[in-house]
Amino acid sequence: MKIEQYKNDVSSLKLSDSFKQSLKESMAKEYAAVAVTQAPARPWMKYSKYIATAACLVLIVATIGVVSLMGDNLRVEKSADALQENNTMTLETYDSTDNGEIPAEEVTDDAYIEEDVELDVDGDVIVLEDDVADEEDDVAADDVEEEITEAVEPDMNETTEEAPADTYKSAYTPEDYDGEYITTDYVIGNDTSPEFNALNISESVELLVRYTSSSAYEEEGYDEMPVTSVTDEDEEPVAEEAAPADVLYKYNDSGISYSELSLDILRHMDSVNFVKLNISNVYDADEAYNLTGEEEFLHSRTLYEVNVTYDYLNGEDLDLTFNLAAYGTSENQLAGRPVFEEGESYASCLVFDSENYVEMLDELIYAVHRINGVDIAYHLVGGSGVNPGYTHMGMLDIEREVITTTLNNPAQYTHKAALKELYRYLRRNWAREEYPLTNFAEIGGLENSGDEVDGTVENDQPVVSGELVEELTLEFAQGEIVTTLEGVEFDPKGFGGEIGGKLMNKSNGTGSTSESSSLRFKGGSIAFDSPTTFAGRITEIIMTEGTTLNIKVNGVGVGDSLEALVDAFNIKHNVDGKLSLSVVTANANGTAFTVNIEVADNVITQMVIK
């Protein structure tokens, strides 16, 4: 009824005839204009194209000849030139020119490890002898990298394929910026270094950050990151409340290098990973609290639904959904790191410390943007400001233009790198440390792909009784349901709500609830058989495509005969037991739920609860 009303309402939304007429005229003009500009080239123009191509070929051949005579040193010079060019180019330039970005395939590791070079202030080439260079030169690790088969990188969302159309330029330009930037000395987090101060004491951010007590942050450690009060409603900067410069980002007193990160942070983890994830939903605070039961989500953290689409270390496509927790809320954001928005893409290392959600390793969060066909990873300002070691592609001060829709708390980036280069670097170094890689096939996601419509399991495979449920999410609403379990194993990551608490310690027996709950089952079988007490409805059943689920309604399940079905549901009309699909609505105590039952050869082959 309401759908029909909605359709009627929408049908009344129409353009006026005059508008349509005007639109047609505009289109006719546009079409004619395009036709003129796309007129076929004259014959002599075609020939000129071939002549130009031939001239280019001759020039290339000549160049190759000269290069071969000049010897190996030229390659170092070219690498240095490329680096210098990269180091002096602004993000704006990248966005507006085809040649502005160094494509990932061109910026190979060889460009850096062929000779260990860096640039001094004047852009001259000097030879590196430090640890960073040694790390780059690990041949064994390179071999490991080559053994890993790489799948084709996934395409980005279409909306991110172009350079971000609308960028908000930070007002920040350091006073000591002279057009040169030495990226090899770039270690963020050392509060005595000019780079750190230049990065973080951004006037545009500082003025917008309101501190209630600056001293409160001086004792903050990594685990308790300060949440500054930057709100979207705060249009007017509050200069008098700005914190003293030396307490901004006071997470660690000194910057740590990538190798320290590897040893100190990653070592305690069971496994490492580096994945691409897309923010698919931002839960509001109440939803997050209900899902996790943690009050932190009411004031200082935000829960997101993310879709993990690619495992960079294993080179595999993934399609896993997780709930992801991150610091900051829309009202209470971390300075320089606004809350994520739906549709954004990130690359990071996922941490599986919590039962209810995953987290990103704070030091390795990269916003991913596709610019001129290349995925570029922008390193977000992190709690400890780690320089991940990829020093060659540090950012110019003026490159710290933000790409964000948040006006008063622009995202601050510290590095950028071609994503391909970055994950190769991480993979190589983590392989050398012999860190085990996360096996996502074992972990699985919160939800998996499947065609669920209206809470209906659209499963091509017949539902077979007795087999294990790989993964199943049930949501009960508005009523009480009695659930009979047989050897069910619950996944502790998927519990929420009252029914979760009641059923958690049961593998057999019966549980009931009147609360809306969402559960995640890891294995076992489950039957609903509650003709007298079930007064609600199952609103959502999510399970892995192809997995099996034992559903019984009113004692009838898959594999039972057509006669049993007819008896159980008191079906009066005839049912074609050979080929037809029968839809049966079972009413229990006045509340209906629909069961779609498929019958073939007088046997129930599929049952879908709607």
Added chain:
Amino acid sequence: MNAYISSVVDKYSDMVYRVAYHALCDTHYAEDITQEVFLKLCHARPVFESDEHEKAWLLRVTVNMCKNYNKKVYSHPTVELTENIPVNDEYSDGTVLGAVMALPQKYRTVVYLYYFEGYPIKEISNILDSNINTVSSLLARARKRLETMLEGEFGNEN
């Protein structure tokens, strides 16, 4: 060509306008988007395999243009924001459309494509370039909100 232009405008302009209106909540902006979409059609001159292909192309372009428009709005403080922000749980005219338009933007387009255009979830996920699960979740949540707002079932009354 004029015949084609006339035909395509008559056939799809209302649809494009409705999608834009659902996304932007403003008739003037929706008209602007409609005009841009059809001009883009002239400029791009895509070759369509079928009517469905043509319709899907127009829908996708419309959705993307609305996304871009929203990005512009949120990154340029001079653009008036108030007209584009729905009034959450309270809707003025008491109609079902009014309730739908009071939903957050991410729900409105999905509701329109599913209930008015009759696209299945999978097609909607293609048009929105989104995950099937995401679309499914959006639809379920939208329905839930609408049921609260309209004090009755929405979408389950088959």
